[in-house]
Amino acid sequence: MWKTVIKSTTLRCIANKRWSHQLKVGAGQSYLHNPGSEPLVYDTLGEVIEQTVNKYPDRVAIRSLHEDITITYAELLKQADSLGCALRAQGLQKGDTVGVWSHNSAAWIVAVVAAARAGLISVLINPAYEKKELSFCIKKAGMKSLLIGDALPRRNYYEALSQLIPELENSGPGSWKSSEFPTLNSIINAGKGKLAGTIQYDSLLTGSGSQISQYGGEVKSSDGSIIHFTSGTTGDPKAALDSHLGVVNNTYFVGKRNLLDEGHHSICVQVPLFHALGSIVTILGGLRHGSSLVLAGPIYNVDDNIKALFAEKCSVIMGTPTMYVDMLAKIRTMSDVPSTLKVALAAGAPCSPQLIRDMQKYLKTETVKGLYGMTETTACVFQSIPGDSIDVVAETVGYIQDHVEAKVVDEKGDTVPFGSPGELVVRGYNIMIGYWDDPVKTRQALSEDGWLNTGDKFTISEDGYGRIVGRLKDIIVRGGENIAPKEIEDLLITHPDIDDCQVIGIPDERLGEELCAVLRVREGASVTVDDVRRHCDGHIARFKIPRVLKTIEEFPKTASGKIQKYRLKEMVETGKL
Numbered sequence: 001m002w003k004t005v006i007k008s009t010t011l012r013c014i015a016n017k018r019w020s021h022q023l024k025v026g027a028g029q030s031y032l033h034n035p036g037s038e039p040l041v042y043d044t045l046g047e048v049i050e051q052t053v054n055k056y057p058d059r060v061a062i063r064s065l066h067e068d069i070t071i072t073y074a075e076l077l078k079q080a081d082s083l084g085c086a087l088r089a090q091g092l093q094k095g096d097t098v099g100v101w102s103h104n105s106a107a108w109i110v111a112v113v114a115a116a117r118a119g120l121i122s123v124l125i126n127p128a129y130e131k132k133e134l135s136f137c138i139k140k141a142g143m144k145s146l147l148i149g150d151a152l153p154r155r156n157y158y159e160a161l162s163q164l165i166p167e168l169e170n171s172g173p174g175s176w177k178s179s180e181f182p183t184l185n186s187i188i189n190a191g192k193g194k195l196a197g198t199i200q201y202d203s204l205l206t207g208s209g210s211q212i213s214q215y216g217g218e219v220k221s222s223d224g225s226i227i228h229f230t231s232g233t234t235g236d237p238k239a240a241l242d243s244h245l246g247v248v249n250n251t252y253f254v255g256k257r258n259l260l261d262e263g264h265h266s267i268c269v270q271v272p273l274f275h276a277l278g279s280i281v282t283i284l285g286g287l288r289h290g291s292s293l294v295l296a297g298p299i300y301n302v303d304d305n306i307k308a309l310f311a312e313k314c315s316v317i318m319g320t321p322t323m324y325v326d327m328l329a330k331i332r333t334m335s336d337v338p339s340t341l342k343v344a345l346a347a348g349a350p351c352s353p354q355l356i357r358d359m360q361k362y363l364k365t366e367t368v369k370g371l372y373g374m375t376e377t378t379a380c381v382f383q384s385i386p387g388d389s390i391d392v393v394a395e396t397v398g399y400i401q402d403h404v405e406a407k408v409v410d411e412k413g414d415t416v417p418f419g420s421p422g423e424l425v426v427r428g429y430n431i432m433i434g435y436w437d438d439p440v441k442t443r444q445a446l447s448e449d450g451w452l453n454t455g456d457k458f459t460i461s462e463d464g465y466g467r468i469v470g471r472l473k474d475i476i477v478r479g480g481e482n483i484a485p486k487e488i489e490d491l492l493i494t495h496p497d498i499d500d501c502q503v504i505g506i507p508d509e510r511l512g513e514e515l516c517a518v519l520r521v522r523e524g525a526s527v528t529v530d531d532v533r534r535h536c537d538g539h540i541a542r543f544k545i546p547r548v549l550k551t552i553e554e555f556p557k558t559a560s561g562k563i564q565k566y567r568l569k570e571m572v573e574t575g576k577l
Contacts, residue, residue: 081209084118102149150191168197
């Protein structure tokens with residue numbers, strides 16, 4: 001079924017031997033298995049955080065610029081243990097769920113560590129959610145407690161919550177009951193002002209935390225640790241439950257490939273923390289390896305991110321492709337770029353080869369890395385390895401992650417030959433336990449033998465690298481031809497006057513669908529359909545060249561920075577664009 005080969009592309013560029021191992025590949029078929037450069041560990045998330053604290057007690061763990069807060073690793077553990085014990089003292093039991101509904105803040109990080117230490121499951125909620133979405137999340141996860149952030153100019157968590165729970169405004173802390181949310185017992189207010197019916201976050205950080213070892217001792221590696229909600233663009237979001245095993249090992253191996261184990265790094269945190277790129281890859285990956293986390297701002301703001309990156313002399317930054325497009329548009333105009341970057345990671349959405357090259361050029365970073373994963377895989381399936389050339393990073397999503405299996409299958413579920421496109425399916429320790437309280441959807445996503453259907457169109461090669469062709473549902477059918485938008489987008493973004501682009505299918509009476517390119521153009525520039533045709537001629541087949549062109553100042557995005565193509569389609573089809 002498979003043969004064993006020594007992966008030459010790994011060995012060719014790694015000076016030390018920690019990356020060399022045997023990769024198992026299918027005999028001509030698209031199957032990969034990375035047995036791992038190191039064994040999996042079976043400690044819990046609470047235990048590995050404590051191990052980091054014991055190594056670096058006085059090192060800065062969190063530097064929140066917008067809050068003017070600095071917390072060392074020793075202080076982080078003390079606060080988390082106090083909060084964890086306080087939650088258990090409220091009556092929460094092992095495996096109960098604690099919601100975290102806040103923008104990026106120090107309290108967000110402390111709360112997630114506290115839940116892990118106390119044997120609770122943290123439920124990460126998009127801070128941009130409105131009342132209806134929040135209500136769904138509380139009920140879906142059966143939350144026992146909910147931490148909310150301080151009010152922002154356009155975001156008031158308490159106001160939204162008090163409309164859902166009117167009993168709050170006339171009650172003391174924890175003395176209310178809600179018939180709408182019978183599981184919810186307490187609201188923890190991480191803001192500065194006192195709010196009726198809530199418990200002040202700061203008041204829960206003063207306890208001794210002496211019982212935390214008892215609570216932590218109840219937890220097994222296979223137990224649930226964190227719930228992320230999927231984006232829910234085609235219905236209600238699903239609540240993916242990750243195990244301690246998945247989080248502990250994925251954060252370790254991801255951090256290692258990002259070189260976080262090599263010295264003390266400062267990470268510029270620009271991504272929203274509720275998303276797996278923020279929670280797993282950035283925050284917990286950083287804490288796993290003793291990095292200092294620099295929170296640039298409460299919400300995404302490109303000016304805050306650039307200021308933090310340079311002022312704090314950050315050595316690592318992580319973000320979605322859209323974030324880097326925004327950042328590079330600003331940095332290109334700067335005469336001096338005081339960069340101390342060693343690693344810039346792009347993840348969360350497909351990234352064009354041109355953007356990867358521009359990141360290295362304009363950010364002046366030593367290395368650019370790519371990562372592919374999804375909510376249901378804890379975080380990572382493929383990721384660049386140290387020593388990958390800029391061309392390899394630009395043309396692939398990286399090398400298969402340690403202890404992970406991957407294969408590409410056709411519509412019948414049969415494995416296709418290497419290099420042929422199909423759906424990527426994956427298996428390994430990092431696959432979610434399942435969708436919380438949703439056995440039907442869990443069975444639809446996970447096969448009986450543990451394979452997860454990703455819904456992504458992929459090719460993989462014998463040397464262990466993956467290439468994303470696009471989302472299966474994004475495929476445009478024009479006159480019977482199946483067209484992957486990503487190939488066209490990657491070409492269009494190389495045009496000197498195009499900052500970013502998205503290609504969508506719009507209804508056409510004759511062809512079924514026609515190609516429409518929606519562009520963000522450089523300031524002061526203009527791009528016509530003829531410009532696009534001339535730029536594409538000779539590079540892609542004529543039927544792939546967009547016939548319709550629209551321009552936009554900002555793409556509609558999710559809070560995690562992913563562009564919402566379905567909204568673009570709606571805007572074009574309704575004449576709003």
